[in-house]
Amino acid sequence: MAEEKRHVTYADAGVDVDEGARAVDAIKAAVAATNRPEVIGGLGGFGSLFSAAALKDMEDPVLVSGTDGVGTKLAIAQLLDRHDTVGEDLVAMCVDDIVVSGAEPLFFLDYVAIGKLRAEHVAQIVAGIAEGCRKSGCALVGGEMAEHPGVMAEDDYDLAGFVVGVADRPKMIGPELVREGDVILGIPSSGIHSNGYSLVRKVAIEGKTVEELNQPLDELGGESLADAVLRPTTIYAGALIRALRAGAPIHAMAHITGGGITENLNRALPGNLDAMVDRGQDGPAWVIPPVITYMVDAAGLTEDEAYKTFNMGVGMSVICAAEDAGRVSELLAAEGLETFPMGEVVSGTGVVRYR
Secondary structure, three states: OOOOOOOOOOOOOOOOHHHHHHHHHHHHHHHHOOOOOOEEOOOOOOOOEEOOHHHHHOOOEEEEEEEEEOOOHHHHHHHHOOOOOHHHHHHHHHHHHHHHHOOEEEEEEEEEEEOOOOHHHHHHHHHHHHHHHHHHOOEEEEEEEEEOEOOEOOOOEEEEEEEEEEEEHHHOOOHHHOOOOOEEEEEEOOOOOOOOHHHHHHHHHOOOOHHHHOOEOHHHOOOEHHHHHHOOOOOOHHHHHHHHHOOOOEEEEEEOOOOOOOOOHHHHOOOOEEEEEOOOOOOOOOOOOHHHHHHHHHHOOOHHHHHOOOOOOEEEEEEEOHHHHHHHHHHHHHOOOOOEEEEEEEEOOOOEEEO
């Protein structure tokens, strides 16, 4: 007798196509809210369409792209079952990387890899991505939700983001414009942002219950660790682009991410100049968020180690001529971005120094 064939569906293998369709339906409104005039069509196609007609008005349009993830911060979000802000982190990591060249973010795509797809779960994540896109002025034009049963735990997920922007080459900014004597202005961070979380998890999260993580702490000004470490990354791109369009005479910018001030501010410098950052004997001239001070103390970091690990309260640095500092600060303030003095550009070898 012939052996009876097995009947195994895709759902039996752990992939729920119907739940995937429900997830797409759940995110359609959030995605549509990010649309720009250049977006053609909507979700559902095999490729996303975006008109490039506006580029014709530029003298020499240059496409600028970036990709990034959120990393270990996701593990903390999963532990606390809070998924509504990590999407903003994802967008921030991408759009604020490309804006430092003066590029306007145009459109964004995301990739969500998840162990077990749940429509309401994915809707929270993508709603955060859409909110980040709205804040930065770029359109969320598409993405991918990939269910990985047997490869990832059911509640586990990872995110990746991809952004494309455009800059007019004659108006681009960067290290080549920086001169000795320029000043360095800082723009505040909202907290840890999205870098340094492997250390954060090791020194402040591991071994604690969810209840303990949600308890208010005096060291954090009455905030809980959960709220402090999951506060979303500030998105600067939209405000910075508007300030540049208004004529802000900025020479270069540095997005302060992994590696802290030490390993990011140097990326805005030519090889013959240094950034001299004033940390001050009693601390810098800006406010270091309590959650960063808490993590530095918990890890026992030296000052040099801290400035090479966390953003230390500086989410973005801006470099301009000394005589333009007032004008730059004024235009950034008009867009809701506070600035403070960090130091100046001096002769050197392209590194960050402190005094």
